[in-house]
Amino acid sequence: MKSSSTFVSLFFTALILVLVKPALAQEQSASSESATSYTVNSGKNRYRYTSNTNGTEFSIEMRGKIEVSDDDRDIKNMSDDGYLEVSKTVFGSKRTIVIESLGGGKMKKEYYEGRTLSSWESSGKAWLSEILPEIVRSTGISAESRVNRFYKQGGTSAVLAEIGKIENDHVRVQYANLLLQKPVQPSEYTSIIKVIAGKVDSDHYKAEFLRTNASRFLQNKESATAMLAATQGIGSDHYKTEVIKKALEGESTTPENIALVLQTAGKMESDHYITEVLTSLLNKSNFSDATLAELIHTTKTIESDHYKTIILTKALDKPNISKAAYQRLIETVSDIESDHYLSQVINHMLGKKLTPEILSGTFTIIGSIESDHYRADVLSTLLRKQGLTEAQYTSVLNLCAAMGSDHYKEQVLHKALTNSLTDAQTIIVLQTVKSIESDHYATEVLLAAAPKVKNGSTTLKDAYRDAARSIGSETYYGKALRAID
DSSP: OOOHHHHHHHHHHHHHHHHHOGGGSSSOOSSSOOOEEEEEEEETTEEEEEEEETTEEEEEEEESOEEEOTTSSSEEEEOTTOEEEEEEEETTEEEEEEEEEEETTEEEEEEEETTEEEOIIIIIHHHHHHHHHHHHHHHOTTHHHHHHHHHHHHHHHHHHHHHTTOOOHHHHHHHHHHHTTSOOOGGGHHHHHHHHHHHOOOHHHHHHHHHHTHHHHTTSHHHHHHHHHHHHTOOOHHHHHHHHHHHTSSSOOOHHHHHHHHHHHHTOSOHHHHHHHHHHHHTOSSOOHHHHHHHHHHGGGOOOHHHHHHHHHHHHTSSSOOHHHHHHHHHHHTTOOOHHHHHHHHHHHTTSOOOHHHHHHHHHHHTTOOOHHHHHHHHHHHHHHOOOOHHHHHHHHHHHHTOSOHHHHHHHHHHHHTSOOOHHHHHHHHHHHTTOOOHHHHHHHHHHHHHHHHTSOHHHHHHHHHHHTTOOOHHHHHHHHHTTO
16 A cells, blocks of 8 residues: 555646646547646545546546556556546536455446446446556556566666656656666666656756756766756756756766856856856865866856856855966956946955966956946055065056045055055155145145155155145145155
């Protein structure tokens, strides 16, 4: 006797039948437009399904474990609580089959036309023989025994051939899962995956099959590749993501499979789900530098600056990032339009020790930040965290001088002067003061530099006085000069 899970399985499979198999009616509907309604009732391990389509009513009621004959045209056995009723009404003309277990392997089979009990042997048996093969392939009735039969006859290929004849995605997957309970060889996994991927239209059922059997498929290189290739055929980004995240569990994922994951992610339309996949990938420990570079490149397919920033900042947290990965990152960051998110990524990047070449690329990106607020924030971070050569220092302060806001220029230069500067770097700061139009802000920077200049060389003092001459106000000019006298 089956457990309640068996009844639930039968319930759902038969529900699908009434939704997708109105063709089981004797006559085809004359109208191409059909209005279908259905009801489902359950209780005490008994389930009933009814559909109505343009004057045709089809219903199945079942209970217990039901086994069909080897030719799928008769019911050969039922559990002691077994019961099956199939009823079809076409424009008022009703036919019904009732098969009930009497216990001990015995069954009572009855056939009705309308309310009249008719001959089973002359009419009922023939009608059951006519409709049962379709019911079997549509509802999953006797699925386990049928899989056993086909597997015994011809192994995996025989079961796959039968799956090819089934039109219901749920039942196809049910058969495939039952097949995988057999002593199937790992070398056969790929063919099973390809059949299901090719036959099952539903993203839900295809993803359910791949996810359920992922741990098995990932043990074999060929089937793992087939599994991820099948995932690309799933239309829904949601279901693709479910399969990929399951595939990425554990540490057995190969570089080839990761490449397939990135390829699949790059074809997704949803930025949210691309981010979920890439985040799951970044959480793995067995992560090569080549993979990181390719992952960063994949973020170019993300349109949302918000999601792109999430991945890039997480990627930057990986240890020992190579030159190639950084170059990929700079290429991708250049696509970010939002100054807010652009500054977030650059600030995160500046927390690392960068090579002169990478720093040079960073200067180019900073130059694309239009907001003085965000540019000043990034320049301040750069001055605080990176040891710069004189040439690099000049490049940074040129980026400062190019800002329109004297307020933000003063902020950056003031921040620069809080560091331990060489005389050459201090002179660069003083030269940048001349780009400030506001006498107030120019004076503030000079006053911040004055303590160092006062005790410095003649060259440093000359640079200071030269910067002060850009101040138009006699009051501010005098205040600046008195600070070094």
